[in-house]
Amino acid sequence: xxxxxxxxxxxxxxxxxxxxxxxxxxxxxxxxxxxxxxxxxxxxxxxxxxxxxxxxxxxxxxxxxxxxxxxxxxxxxxxxxxxxxxxxxxxxxxxxxxxxxxxxxxxxxxxxxxxxxxxxxxxxxxxxxxxxxxxxxxxxxxxxxxxxxxxxxxxxxxxxxxxxxxxxxxxxxxxxxxxxxxxxxxxxxxxxxxxxxxxxxxxxxxxxxxxxxxxxxxxxxxxxxxxxxxxxxxxxxxxxxxxxxxxxxxxxxxxxxxxxxxxxxxxxxxxxxxxxxxxxxxxxxxxxxxxxxxxxxxxxxxxxxxxxxxxxxxxxxxxxxxxxxxxxxxxxxxxxxxxxxxxxxxxxxxxxxxxxxxxxxxxxxxxxxxxxxxxxxxxxxxxxxxxxxxxxxxxxxxxxxxxxxxxxxxxxxxxxxxxxxxxxxxxxxxxxxxxxxxxxxxxxxxxxx
Numbered sequence: 001x002x003x004x005x006x007x008x009x010x011x012x013x014x015x016x017x018x019x020x021x022x023x024x025x026x027x028x029x030x031x032x033x034x035x036x037x038x039x040x041x042x043x044x045x046x047x048x049x050x051x052x053x054x055x056x057x058x059x060x061x062x063x064x065x066x067x068x069x070x071x072x073x074x075x076x077x078x079x080x081x082x083x084x085x086x087x088x089x090x091x092x093x094x095x096x097x098x099x100x101x102x103x104x105x106x107x108x109x110x111x112x113x114x115x116x117x118x119x120x121x122x123x124x125x126x127x128x129x130x131x132x133x134x135x136x137x138x139x140x141x142x143x144x145x146x147x148x149x150x151x152x153x154x155x156x157x158x159x160x161x162x163x164x165x166x167x168x169x170x171x172x173x174x175x176x177x178x179x180x181x182x183x184x185x186x187x188x189x190x191x192x193x194x195x196x197x198x199x200x201x202x203x204x205x206x207x208x209x210x211x212x213x214x215x216x217x218x219x220x221x222x223x224x225x226x227x228x229x230x231x232x233x234x235x236x237x238x239x240x241x242x243x244x245x246x247x248x249x250x251x252x253x254x255x256x257x258x259x260x261x262x263x264x265x266x267x268x269x270x271x272x273x274x275x276x277x278x279x280x281x282x283x284x285x286x287x288x289x290x291x292x293x294x295x296x297x298x299x300x301x302x303x304x305x306x307x308x309x310x311x312x313x314x315x316x317x318x319x320x321x322x323x324x325x326x327x328x329x330x331x332x333x334x335x336x337x338x339x340x341x342x343x344x345x346x347x348x349x350x351x352x353x354x355x356x357x358x359x360x361x362x363x364x365x366x367x368x369x370x371x372x373x374x375x376x377x378x379x380x381x382x383x384x385x386x387x388x389x390x391x392x393x394x395x396x397x398x399x400x401x402x403x404x405x406x407x408x409x410x411x412x413x414x415x416x417x418x419x420x421x422x423x424x425x426x427x428x429x430x431x432x433x434x435x436x437x438x439x440x441x442x443x444x445x446x447x448x449x
Contacts, residue, residue, distance in 0.1 A: 003079040011114035011304040013087075014107055017079045019071055021102030031066035064098055068106070076108045086113035088356075089310040111304035116364035119298030121421050126290045128427035131279045133272050141271050145258055146247045155242040159208045162192045166204055167241040170215075173234045181225070182233075186240060197223075200235065213237045288422040292358065295421045299361045303353055311352040312345050319348075362417040363410070369420060373412045381408055 002018040019027075032054075037047040039054055055062055076091055089111035096105040152165070160166050166189050172182030191201045198217035207213050215235040219228045248254045255267035320330040334341070365371070379393075386396035400408075 001075060001078065003082065005083055005085065008109070011112050011302060012109060012306065013085050013112050014109050015076070015079050015083065015085075015091075016096070016105065016107050017075050019075050019104040019106075021099075023075075024067060024071060024098070024102055024104040027067035027071040027104075028063050030070055031063035034066060035063065061098060068095060068098075068104060071104060072106055072108075075106075079108070080110070085110070087111070088113050089304065089306040090313075092306065109306070111307035111310070113363075114302050114304060114307075114360060116360050117300040118361070118364055118368060119295075119300070121295035121298065121361075121365060122424040124291045124294045124421060124425045126287050126294070126422075126425045126427065128287060129283065131276055131283055133275050133279065137275055138268055138271050141275060142250060142268070146250065146254075147245075149254075149258060150245045150247050152243045153246045155244050156209065158242075159206045160191060160204050160239070160242055162205060163245065164191050165189065165243045165245075166191055166239060167243070168204075169238040169240060171236050173236070174228065174231050179228065179233075182235070204237065204239070207239055209239055209241055211239050213239065284422075287425070288418055291422045291425040292362070292418050295365075296354075296358050296361045299357075299364075301357045301360050303356055307356060308349065308352050311356055312348050315348045315352055316345060319344075359414065362414040365417040365420065366413040369417070371413055371416050371420065373409045373416065377412055378405065378409055381412060 001020060001023070004016040006014045006016070008014055032051050036049065036051070036054075039049050040046040041049045041053065041057070044050075044053075072093055076093070080087055080091075087110045091108040091110050094107045094109070096107060098104050155164065168187050168189055169185045170183065170187065172179055189196065189201065189204075191204060194201065196217075197219060200215055200217050203215045204213060215237050216232065217235065218232045219225075219230060221230045223229045248257070250264065252262060252264050255264040256262045259267045259270065261267040261270060323330055323333055333339075334344070382397050382400070383393045386393040389396065
């Protein structure tokens with residue numbers, strides 16, 4: 001195989017790849033075997049037509065398209081791996097020719113890592129603020145844990161009130177006719193959740209088990225079923241049962257049940273400590289993000305369109321995978337939202353450009369500052385990832401290729417570059433005014449724990 005590399009404008013390169021006739025002949029053989037069962041001729045059973053007869057009838061290049069498709073990806077990979085190009089996109093293939101003596105020549109145009117003109121990235125001004133955990137923060141966390149440990153209790157001695165769960169049968173009618181999707185049995189409706197249209201839930205407040213209730217509502221103009229938009233409707237509702245949420249009492253017994261502490265006051269102190277650690281981590285991440293964003297804005301990167309296209313495609317695949325994990329196919333999502341593929345990809349493009357620019361700037365800072373990643377840091381990252389996947393580090397490492405390890409080292413370098421920007425940033429503390437204002441508004445009972 002012969003490869004010629006030509007640098008192009010706009011951070012692109014073209015590889016002209018010549019596949020020798022012996023290699024391409026093997027691809028032609030494979031293409032014939034793949035297609036022979038589809039071809040029939042008088043006097044021959046399907047799949048038994050000699051190759052020479054097929055080529056005599058349809059031309060000697062009859063299998064070339066399939067042969068090229070089989071041959072090009074491997075030939076390109078070998079050429080790309082053997083070049084000194086830092087390729088950042090999928091290739092765009094163009095066939096040049098199949099020569100008379102059987103060589104296959106094609107071109108692969110790719111985007112390469114662009115030049116980065118670094119601007120100011122040390123001494124970036126970023127907002128800083130002391131992390132403060134107030135009494136109301138601890139109280140809110142306690143309430144969240146109480147909600148998690150609440151139990152549902154049947155109610156028989158009173159009517160429905162806000163916050164209850166009403167178990168109902170219902171059927172909806174528009175213009176006296178039942179409509180599709182308007183019927184349900186033993187449905188648990190949280191009163192006050194506003195999960196049903198209009199003021200449906202409000203009309204059940206004050207009703208009791210066994211009651212039959214006529215609920216009158218109006219469908220909104222933007223309702224997803226066109227035939228119901230803006231229409232008044234009557235729902236016949238029967239109340240089967242009522243349950244309420246019973247929160248545990250906030251005392252030492254509660255602390256012992258939900259934590260390792262036997263005293264509520266000790267549990268509160270632990271909540272405050274954990275909240276502070278969490279907020280400090282969030283503050284550090286926000287500070288780092290602001291510093292990196294400002295540093296990136298000071299730099300110039302000419303992003304190749306082809307690289308952005310590849311990044312958008314990768315983001316679209318990630319999005320489709322996340323939907324699948326939630327039990328929804330991408331085509332279902334598109335139908336429900338009314339989005340087109342073109343609009344979805346266009347919406348992703350600014351984020352794709354930002355991701356690429358940020359990555360290239362951080363990689364340039366790694367080089368400019370001679371930031372190194374040690375073997376110990378790589379081993380620690382392998383241990384962290386292996387633990388996340390429930391594997392032993394040594395077993396996980398066995399499956400990593402040289403390319404995987406190289407990318408892991410590069411990713412760690414990028415993280416260290418982001419930390420470098422943050423560590424060399426200048427704080428400004430005008431946010432302290434907000435702290436004083438907050439304390440004044442909250443009053444004495446909201447003072448710091």
